[in-house]
Amino acid sequence: xxxxxxxxxxxxxxxxxxxxxxxxxxxxxxxxxxxxxxxxxxxxxxxxxxxxxxxxxxxxxxxxxxxxxxxxxxxxxxxxxxxxxxxxxxxxxxxxxxxxxxxxxxxxxxxxxxxxxxxxxxxxxxxxxxxxxxxxxxxxxxxxxxxxxxxxxxxxxxxxxxxxxxxxxxxxxxxxxxxxxxxxxxxxxxxxxxxxxxxxxxxxxxxxxxxxxxxxxxxxxxxxxxxxxxxxxxxxxxxxxxxxxxxxxxxxxxxxxxxxxxxxxxxxxxxxxxxxxxxxxxxxxxxxxxxxxxxxxxxxxxxxxxxxxxxxxxxxxxx
Numbered sequence: 001x002x003x004x005x006x007x008x009x010x011x012x013x014x015x016x017x018x019x020x021x022x023x024x025x026x027x028x029x030x031x032x033x034x035x036x037x038x039x040x041x042x043x044x045x046x047x048x049x050x051x052x053x054x055x056x057x058x059x060x061x062x063x064x065x066x067x068x069x070x071x072x073x074x075x076x077x078x079x080x081x082x083x084x085x086x087x088x089x090x091x092x093x094x095x096x097x098x099x100x101x102x103x104x105x106x107x108x109x110x111x112x113x114x115x116x117x118x119x120x121x122x123x124x125x126x127x128x129x130x131x132x133x134x135x136x137x138x139x140x141x142x143x144x145x146x147x148x149x150x151x152x153x154x155x156x157x158x159x160x161x162x163x164x165x166x167x168x169x170x171x172x173x174x175x176x177x178x179x180x181x182x183x184x185x186x187x188x189x190x191x192x193x194x195x196x197x198x199x200x201x202x203x204x205x206x207x208x209x210x211x212x213x214x215x216x217x218x219x220x221x222x223x224x225x226x227x228x229x230x231x232x233x234x235x236x237x238x239x240x241x242x243x244x245x246x247x248x249x250x251x252x253x254x255x256x257x258x259x260x261x262x263x264x265x266x267x268x269x270x271x272x273x274x275x276x277x278x279x280x281x282x283x284x285x286x287x288x289x290x291x292x293x294x295x296x297x298x299x300x301x302x303x304x305x306x307x308x309x310x311x312x313x314x315x316x317x318x319x
Contacts, residue, residue, distance in 0.1 A: 019190070023226075023234030026241075031282030035068030035316045038252050038294035040181075040218060042113065044301040045075040048091040054100060060300075061104035063308070067316050068294065069108065071216065072101070073153040073181070076112040076144050081126050083136030085114070087143055098148035111181060112144040115155035118166075121199040128156065128165030138172050151179030151215070158199035159185060161206045170213040181216035183256075186224070187242040189235070208246035217251060218296045219243060221277065222258035223267045233276035233283075240284025244293075252292040255281040257311060260302035274307045278314035 041064075046052050076091045087094065094112075101110050114137075117125040127133050141152045152173060159166045173180055188194040188201040202210070211217045221239050226232035240255055247253040257277045263269045274297075281295055295315055297303060 020231055023231045023238065026234035026237040027230045027276075027280060027283065029283055031279060031285075032287065033282045033285040034318065035295070036291045036293050037068040037070055038254070038292060039068040039315075040071040040073060040216070040254055040294060040296040041069050042296065042299045043072055043074045044299060045091075046301065047074050047097045048076055048094045050093045052093075052097070057097070057100045057104050061101070061108075064105055064108060066312055069297075070294075071109045071111060071151075071181070073111050073113040073183075073218075073296075074149075076149070077114040077116065077140075079114055079116040079126065079137060079140055081116060081124055083126065083133040083140060085140035085143060087140075087147070091144075091147075094144065094147040094149075102148070109150045109179065110148075111151035111153040111179060112141070112147075112149040113153045113155060114141060114144065115157065115183075118156045118159060121158040121160060126156065128159075128163065128169055130165075131168075134165070134169045134172055137169055138176065141173055141178075142176055145176060145178055151181060152176070153181045153183070153216075155183040157183075157185075159202075160199045161185070161188075161194040161202040167209060167213065170210065174213065179216070180214045181218065181252075182210065182214050184210060184217050184219050186219060186221060186239055189238055189242065204242055204246055207243065211243075211247045211251050211253070214251060216254060217243075217247065218254040219256055220298070221256045221281075222272050222298070224272065225266050225268070226271050227268055229271045229273055229276045232271045232273070233280035236277050236280030237284040240281050244284070244288065244290070247292075249290070249292065252294060254294045254296040255284075257295055257297045257307075259297045259304070259307040259311075260299060274310040275314060278310060282315070 098110050119125045119127045185202045187207050194201040194203045221236050257274050258272045261269045
């Protein structure tokens with residue numbers, strides 16, 4: 001019994017303790033990096049389905065003035081499992097919003113956020129290995145671009161590390177000659193987690209393959225199960241470093257900020273905070289002069305004033 005318990009400590013608890021200590025170390029230091037004006041914001045569906053007004057657009061444009069946000073990812077889907085999009089039905093005010101936003105904030109790029117759950121992680125779900133499905137996805141992207149959007153932002157989940165269908169849909173969307181951005185999975189921090197069939201992490205190699213195919217790649221650096229703010233911040237710092245190692249210099253790398261509240265085993269709200277994510281990303285960036293780097297807030301309808309303040313004060317304002 002004693003030897004069995006000792007084996008558990010050696011094989012499980014001890015490595016976890018070492019990993020936690022390493023994350024805490026990642027969170028130490030005095031960050032100096034500030035915004036490169038390549039930040040982004042995910043916007044909910046209310047902006048394109050008729051719930052928002054001209055006054056809301058004006059208020060959004062004013063809020064963005066004190067930030068480094070230059071891209072908006074506006075939820076314009078979701079796509080059907082076959083790749084199609086009943087645009088007139090689900091997003092009847094898409095053209096109105098794009099035109100209104102361009103008038104209110106002409107320096108801000110408005111991208112259409114399209115996505116769906118995908119196989120094999122989700123069934124039923126979209127099969128990106130099916131050429132006919134990918135063809136309809138690209139046709140849907142083309143249709144939203146006709147509404148005035150200046151780019152396509154894909155959020156397919158959960159994409160399995162190594163998925164060839166996902167790489168193919170990115171390659172095929174490039175033929176539209178528009179800005180292409182993606183919401184990306186986290187990078188495997190331990191070199192073997194991506195092999196576990198829960199579709200949570202990508203290998204660093206696969207992340208590099210995706211990053212080389214897009215203009216912007218935004219890591220969904222939340223829902224990490226980290227129980228302490230220091231561990232979460234250290235995790236974001238580590239993710240930032242891993243991504244910087246393999247993201248091409250001409251691709252904008254963005255780290256996601258959890259501007260929402262949940263409290264469950266995958267996302268402890270007291271730990272996964274905007275201040276911790278901002279500090280972690282700054283520490284991960286270090287003294288790098290890389291300009292193609294930013295932070296992305298998820299999501300506008302859940303963000304509090306405290307979230308916005310933490311983002312602005314921690315990242316946008318000179319000390």
